[in-house]
Amino acid sequence: MARVIVKLYGTLGKKIKNYDSAKGLDVEIRNGAGITELVAHLGILESKIGFISVNGRIVKATGKVEDGAVVKVFQPIFGG
Amino acid sequence: MIFIRINMADCTINTENVPEEYFGLGGRGLTSSMINKDVPATCDPLGPENKLIISPGYLSGTPLVNTSRLSIGAKSPLTGGIKESNVGGTVAADLAGLGITAIIIEGKALDGDLHILKIDAAGEAELVEAVAYKGMRTYELVKQLKKDHGDKNSITCIGPAGEFQLTAASIQTTDFDGRPCRAAGRGGLGAVMGSKGLKALVVHRGGKNADRLMDPDTFRKASKAYAKAVKEDEFSGEILPALGSAVLVEPINAAGAFPCFNATKGQFDHAEKINGEALAEMIKKRGGKTTHKGCAQCIINCSNEFVDKKGKYVTSSLEYETIWSMGGMIGNADLDVIARLDFMCDDIGLDTMSTGVAVAVAMDAGYKKFGDGQAAIEMVQEVASGTDFGKILGNGPAAVGKHFKHDRVPVIKGQSIAAYDPRALQGMAVTYATSPMGGDHTAGWVVDQNLADFGGTLDPLSAEGQVEASRDTQLHMAAVDTVGICDFAQTGLAAPGGIENVYAMVSAKSGKPFGEKDWGALGTRVLKAELDFNKKAGFTAEDDRLPRMFYEEPLPPHNTVVKVSDEQMDSTFDL
Numbered sequence: 073m074a075r076v077i078v079k080l081y082g083t084l085g086k087k088i089k090n091y092d093s094a095k096g097l098d099v100e101i102r103n104g105a106g107i108t109e110l111v112a113h114l115g116i117l118e119s120k121i122g123f124i125s126v127n128g129r130i131v132k133a134t135g136k137v138e139d140g141a142v143v144k145v146f147q148p149i150f151g152g
Numbered sequence: 153m154i155f156i157r158i159n160m161a162d163c164t165i166n167t168e169n170v171p172e173e174y175f176g177l178g179g180r181g182l183t184s185s186m187i188n189k190d191v192p193a194t195c196d197p198l199g200p201e202n203k204l205i206i207s208p209g210y211l212s213g214t215p216l217v218n219t220s221r222l223s224i225g226a227k228s229p230l231t232g233g234i235k236e237s238n239v240g241g242t243v244a245a246d247l248a249g250l251g252i253t254a255i256i257i258e259g260k261a262l263d264g265d266l267h268i269l270k271i272d273a274a275g276e277a278e279l280v281e282a283v284a285y286k287g288m289r290t291y292e293l294v295k296q297l298k299k300d301h302g303d304k305n306s307i308t309c310i311g312p313a314g315e316f317q318l319t320a321a322s323i324q325t326t327d328f329d330g331r332p333c334r335a336a337g338r339g340g341l342g343a344v345m346g347s348k349g350l351k352a353l354v355v356h357r358g359g360k361n362a363d364r365l366m367d368p369d370t371f372r373k374a375s376k377a378y379a380k381a382v383k384e385d386e387f388s389g390e391i392l393p394a395l396g397s398a399v400l401v402e403p404i405n406a407a408g409a410f411p412c413f414n415a416t417k418g419q420f421d422h423a424e425k426i427n428g429e430a431l432a433e434m435i436k437k438r439g440g441k442t443t444h445k446g447c448a449q450c451i452i453n454c455s456n457e458f459v460d461k462k463g464k465y466v467t468s469s470l471e472y473e474t475i476w477s478m479g480g481m482i483g484n485a486d487l488d489v490i491a492r493l494d495f496m497c498d499d500i501g502l503d504t505m506s507t508g509v510a511v512a513v514a515m516d517a518g519y520k521k522f523g524d525g526q527a528a529i530e531m532v533q534e535v536a537s538g539t540d541f542g543k544i545l546g547n548g549p550a551a552v553g554k555h556f557k558h559d560r561v562p563v564i565k566g567q568s569i570a571a572y573d574p575r576a577l578q579g580m581a582v583t584y585a586t587s588p589m590g591g592d593h594t595a596g597w598v599v600d601q602n603l604a605d606f607g608g609t610l611d612p613l614s615a616e617g618q619v620e621a622s623r624d625t626q627l628h629m630a631a632v633d634t635v636g637i638c639d640f641a642q643t644g645l646a647a648p649g650g651i652e653n654v655y656a657m658v659s660a661k662s663g664k665p666f667g668e669k670d671w672g673a674l675g676t677r678v679l680k681a682e683l684d685f686n687k688k689a690g691f692t693a694e695d696d697r698l699p700r701m702f703y704e705e706p707l708p709p710h711n712t713v714v715k716v717s718d719e720q721m722d723s724t725f726d727l
Contacts, residue, residue, distance in 0.1 A: 081402045081429065082391050093429060120386070123603050125406040128419065128709060130603070130612075146403040148604050150387045150643060 074103045074139040078114065082147040087116070096142075107135045110143065122148035153253050153363055156277045158269060160348045161200065161259035163279050170253045176662050178210030180236040181634030181678045182254055183225025187234055188681040193688035197229035197340075198317055198347040200260035206247075206308075206353065207255075209636010213248020213362035216375040216657060217382065218641035220245035220448040222308075222325070223633060227689070228339040230319040230506075230548060231565040231590040234685040235339035238594075238633060240447035241325040242357060243306040249359035250275035261349025266315075268352040270301065275361060282351045287312055289499040289536065290324045290332035293352065298330070301354055307332060309352035311501025312536045314342030318546030319566075320506040321346065324498055327446045327455065333468040334446060337503035338567060338592065340548075366663030374656040381647035382451060388643040392454040393443045397472040397640075398428030400571070405480075407603055407612060408709045409576035411569065412480040414509075414516035415562050418576045418707045422485035426475055431456070434487060439463040452640055458491040467495035473593075476571035477508025482515060483522030493525075493532060500536045502546060507532060509549040509568035517556035560701050565590035565691070574698060574714050575707040577602055577612045581714045582622035585696045586724040588682035594639055596626035615715040623724050627675035630682075634674060680727050696721050 079096040080088065091097065101110055107124055123130055125144045126137070137143065153170040174182055183205040195201035205225045212219045222244035228235035247255070252275060261267070268282045285293055290311045297307050306326050313321035321342025324332040365371045383389045391399055401423055404410045408418040424430060432442050438459045446455030446469050455469045470491055478484060478493040497504040511528050514520060520527035534542030544555045549568050553561035562569045567590030574581030579598035587595040598621045602612035610617045632642065635658065645651050651671070659666040686695075702714045 081427075082399050083394050085429075086394075093433075122403065123406075128406070128408070130407055144402070144406055146406065147391055148387060148600070149400060149403050150600055150640070150646075 073100050074105065074137055075100050076110070076137055076139070076141045076143050078110070078143045078145065080145050084116065084120070084145055084147060101137060103139065105137045107131055107137060108133055110137050111145070116145065120147060122146045154251060155254050155256060156252060157256045157258060158277065158279065159259040160257060160261045160267070160350065163267070165277050165279065167277070176210065176664070177634060178212065178253065179207055179221065179223040179634045179636045180225070180238065180630060181210070181674060182207045183223050183236050184234060184678050184681045186254070186256070187225050187227065188685040191227055193227070193685050194690065195227060197227045197232070197344060202227045202344060204257040204341065204344050204348060205254055206257070207253065208244035208248040210634060211657060211661065212244040212636045214365065214375070214657070214661060215372060217379045217449050217451045218447070218638040219636050220450070221636040221638055222247070222336070223636070224323055224336045224341050226341055226344045228341070229343050230340035231567050233565055233590065233689050233691055234588055234682045235341060236589065236633065237323070237336040237338045237341050239323070239325050239334050239336035240638065241306060241327045241334040242448040243308050243325050243353070243355055244636060245448035246306045246355045246357050246359065247271070249362050250356065251361040251363060255353070257348050257350060260347060265349040266351050267349060268297070268354055269350060271353070271355045273356045273359065275359065285351050287315065290501055291499050294326060294330065294332050297352060297354055303330065304357050305354045306357055307352055307354055309501070310342045310345050311499060312538070313501045313546050314346035316538060316543060316546065317343040317346045318535070318543060319343055319551070320503050320510065320546055320548040322497070322501050322503045324501055327468060328448060329468070331468050333498045335498065335503065337505060339589070342501050363661070365661050367660040371657055371660035374653040374660065378644040378650065378653045378657070379451060381650055382641050382644040385643035385647065388452050388640055392452050392640055395428040395432050396442065396454045396456050396470070398431045398470070398475055400472040401427040401475060402429070403603065404572060407576060408707070409573045409612070410476065410480050410571065411562070411573040413483045413522050414481065414512040414560055415569070415573060415701070415707070416705070418573050419709050420480040423480070425485040426479045426487055426490065431470070431475070431487060435459070444468070447638070450638070452638070454640060460488065466491045467498065470494050473571050474504040474508070477505045478528065481508050481512045482528055484525050484528065485523070486525050489525030489529065493528060496529065496532050500532070502532070502535060505570060506548040506568050507545070509562060510545050510552045513549045513552045513558060513561055514545070514556065516560050517558035519556060561699060562701065563591055564698055565695055567591045572599060573707055574702055575712050576710055578615050578714065578716055579610065579612070579618040579621050581698060581702070581716050582618050582721065582724060583626065585698055585721050586622065587626060588679070588686050595629055596622045598622050598625050613710055613712050615717070615720060618716060619720050619724050627672065627679060630678035631671050631675040634678060676727055679725065683725060683727070693722050
């Protein structure tokens with residue numbers, strides 16, 4: 073099993089019960105899981121996601137989750 | 153539909169019907185067309201031949217939401233080229249409500265002359281002698297003007313920076329609550345207003361004489377649909393109301409595109425202290441306001457009211473760009489310092505972006521230490537005090553760089569970059585380099601094409617596709633800035649049928665057909681006028697380049713430089 077810290081930004085944290093923005097979510101997921109699998113596991117619709125970064129780098133939907141990674145999830149952004 | 157022309161040398165006022173050649177224009181389309189036609193491109197921007205043109209958007213004053221957007225145009229003393237700077241608050245709705253299409257300020261005041269321009273409930277203009285307000289900061293000025301002229305007015309004004317004619321001087325305007333916290337910040341238009349001896353424009357609020365809509369029923373139908381789309385979009389309907397534009401801190405930082413320490417790094421280690429989530433939490437905890445209405449007819453409410461630990465008012469509409477310029481860019485992780493600097497810039501009448509970058513250049517040159525918030529506050533205070541260094545700082549980053557003989561100055565055509573590093577968002581390199589406005593982000597924001605859709609349709613670290621994205625967005629934004637729809641309400645435009653609603657509303661106002669081809673033609677017309685002016689002003693392809701630092705210094709964490717070639721830059725506009 074892989075263990076990752078997931079941090080949710082924008083108003084995403086509000087959708088998860090008792091989300092602690094300082095700590096994020098401690099998530100266990102199968103080794104070699106893809107990003108989309110992690111997202112589904114969290115119960116977040118892909119359409120609600122703008123982009124995701126893993127350990128400070130933006131990843132595509134085809135990216136994989138690494139054990140011990142910090143995963144940041146962002147909503148779509150717009151504007152200026 | 154009238155123009156009000158004011159000559160500041162002899163204090164004459166003339167009202168005329170809008171000439172047919174300007175029918176269908178407002179906002180940036182109008183100001184840029186008129187500046188290109190009537191201002192000699194090689195004139196002194198602080199001299200008598202420059203004009204300051206103030207125009208609400210074409211759809212301002214209509215029932216459409218989020219249209220209180222004012223464009224102010226002139227030749228810029230900062231860039232030496234054409235400038236349009238836009239701002240919200242209530243003034244655009246107020247002017248449009250009085251049937252005023254543009255105010256044209258001409259000539260140059262005699263030394264020592266200072267006036268306010270008052271527009272009353274009948275839409276009549278009057279110049280009122282204003283020497284009593286000389287040197288006043290904007291918050292004190294607004295307080296006095298309320299006393300002297302009542303509180304049913306919007307106030308659009310300059311502070312000491314504009315009176316000193318400094319090239320980072322802004323024009324401030326009052327928000328929905330009457331505070332001068334909304335800024336037409338970029339390009340030094342405050343200096344132009346100061347050179348013309350105009351301290352403030354005081355406009356009656358609540359006029360009921362907006363231009364007649366030729367087809368009000370079609371208009372209403374389309375505007376209702378547009379408003380619904382803005383409300384239903386998650387960004388404008390939920391995220392911005394909750395967190396304001398500050399929500400952009402974490403995503404841009406995650407992309408490695410948040411310029412810090414005078415653009416030596418693209419990620420700030422302390423982003424969590426100054427991000428939108430932390431800001432909203434701090435404001436709520438202290439009894440300030442989020443989901444705050446800053447502008448007339450706004451249904452997004454992205455503004456805020458920041459208070460100190462004791463709950464006392466500090467500043468309002470604290471935005472992403474200021475959090476960047478007074479935060480990451482100067483190495484400062486203290487929101488209280490950022491908020492104080494935001495207030496000071498609004499009060500002194502300074503562009504927060506140019507001023508933060510100017511402070512960053514001073515720190516990078518070794519004048520003060522990065523992260524020294526107190527030093528930043530003292531530097532900005534010097535602008536108001538009129539010290540020698542204050543005047544240098546108030547003239548922006550290029551002036552500071554010249555003073556310290558420091559060559560790391562992130563400006564294009566004299567105007568600083570915004571809160572997106574071009575090395576990590578290559579599309580912004582194109583916009584910064586090729587926009588007639590100089591280093592400007594709203595002119596062609598291509599961030600979503602690079603970061604959206606779960607990784608972006610474009611690779612933000614590659615030059616591929618960036619020229620097309622920037623060009624298309626710049627042309628589109630020129631039309632948006634002409635109709636006067638708030639940037640954040642563009643979610644209504646992006647929704648299915650959204651842009652067709654805009655075409656329908658333009659047509660319903662004018663009585664003439666308007667469709668996709670006309671939208672494209674409108675943007676092209678505006679950009680052409682601006683590029684034409686800049687050419688006449690002496691700009692060449694060499695001015696469509698970024699400073700050396702962006703081509704030579706790899707930006708951590710991605711360690712990339714700008715990859716867009718000179719040929720690619722020059723291919724952007726072939727109009």
